[in-house]
Amino acid sequence: xxxxxxxxSRVICKSGTSVKIECRSLDFQATTMFWYRQFPxxxxxxxxxxxxxxxxxxxxxxxKDKFLIxxxxxxxxxxxxxxxxxxxxSFYICSAxxxxxxxxxxxxxxxxxFGPGTRLTVL
Amino acid sequence: GQQVMQIPQYQHVQEGEDFTTYxxxxxxxxxxxxxxxxxxxxxxxxxxxxxxxxVKKQKRLTFQFGEAKKNSSLxxxxxxxxxxxxxxxxxxxxxxxxxFGTGTRLTVIP
Numbered sequence: 001x002x003x004x005x006x007x008x009s010r011v012i013c014k015s016g017t018s019v020k021i022e023c024r025s026l027d028f029q030a031t032t033m034f035w036y037r038q039f040p041x042x043x044x045x046x047x048x049x050x051x052x053x054x055x056x057x058x059x060x061x062x063x064k065d066k067f068l069i070x071x072x073x074x075x076x077x078x079x080x081x082x083x084x085x086x087x088x089x090s091f092y093i094c095s096a097x098x099x100x101x102x103x104x105x106x107x108x109x110x111x112x113x114f115g116p117g118t119r120l121t122v123l
Numbered sequence: 124g125q126q127v128m129q130i131p132q133y134q135h136v137q138e139g140e141d142f143t144t145y146x147x148x149x150x151x152x153x154x155x156x157x158x159x160x161x162x163x164x165x166x167x168x169x170x171x172x173x174x175x176x177x178v179k180k181q182k183r184l185t186f187q188f189g190e191a192k193k194n195s196s197l198x199x200x201x202x203x204x205x206x207x208x209x210x211x212x213x214x215x216x217x218x219x220x221x222x223f224g225t226g227t228r229l230t231v232i233p
Contacts (some may be wrong), residue, residue, distance in 0.1 A: 034220075041153045043211065043225045044166065093165055111156060112213075112221060 003027055004091050006115030013084055014123055021079045023094030023119045029074035030096030034112060035067070050077055084122040093117040113114045127129045127160035127214045136230050142199040144227035146212035154215040155188055155195045160226075180196040 003026040013019050032051050036044040041109060048064075050056035050071035058064045068080040077096075081088055095112035126149040136142050148154065158166040161164045170179055172188035172195065179186045185198045195212055209228045213221040 025226060041228065046220070046223070076202045095166075102200045111168055111171060112166075113168065114158075 002098070002113040003115045004030075004094065006094055006118050008048050008118060008122075009116060012121045012123065015085055016083055019081045019084055019120060021092055021094070021120075023077045023079070023096070023115050024104055025096045025113070028096075028098050029079045031074070032097050033071055033077040034095045034097075035066045035069060035079050036093045036095065037078075037102075038093060038117075039078075040091075044093065047079075047082045061104040081120065084120070089120055089122045091119050092099075127212060127222045127224040129145055129212060129227050132137070132225065132226045133230070135230045135232060136202050138204060139201050141156075142202050142206070144197050144210050144212075144229075146195045146197075146214075146224050147215045148222070150216070151217060152192050152214040155192075156196055156213045156215065156221065157186055158211045158213060158223075159208050160211065164208075166211060170188045181182075193201055202229070204231050205230055208230050 001053050005024045005026055007022045011019055028116045032049060034049050035047045037047050038044050045066060046059050048056045048069050050069050052071050052074045055080045056069040066082055068082060071077040073119045093114055129159050130147040131146060135141055144230055154171055157170045159169055160166045170186050172179060172186055176190045177188045183200045187196045197210055199206055201233040207229060209226045211226045218221050
């Protein structure tokens with residue numbers, strides 16, 4: 001269990017266009033979803049945290065009008081990169097966490113399950 | 124602010140040699156998690172440690188949480204080529220957020 005999908009896996013777009021990335025938890029309800037950005041050979045950089053039905057919390061330095069996050073349901077969050085520019089090219093990864101499970105084998109709270117990532121290239 | 128540092132940044136080992144990565148937090152953590160990211164892949168959860176001084180093992184991997192709950196280590200015995208990847212620690216502070224370490228990129232030379 002705890003599978004997270006992301007779509008699309010790769011996208012190439014022209015400068016100035018907007019790109020929407022979807023993140024879905026397939027077999028569990030995600031209380032919180034996270035969006036990360038990862039530059040080549042670097043660590044994950046948290047962009048924002050979103051809870052279903054409420055506004056996302058953006059990390060310092062992340063433009064909320066540039067990176068629109070919608071968390072419409074407990075299984076879906078979307079990240080829209082608006083008016084994309086070449087410097088927005090990156091690997092975007094979402095993750096989802098859930099309430100601690102009832103099984104002893106379940107991980108504790110705040111374990112994050114990651115999607116496969118979306119590689120965005122802006123020309 | 125919260126910072127989680129990892130050392131070394133890179134490590135090249137001969138297959139069969141041991142490997143250790145260290146994680147240090149600027150503040151006390153409620154738990155520490157470890158993730159592995161294969162080249163071109165996404166982070167995959169390995170384990171979580173919660174108790175002070177806790178040690179957990181997964182086959183050749185040994186995870187340790189410091190007594191002060193501010194540092195952790197991952198030790199791999201007799202590395203194999205399948206161990207290649209970047210290992211991230213992530214510190215939890217009780218809320219939902221995790222603070223990811225800078226990662227250690229492991230290369231195993233056959």
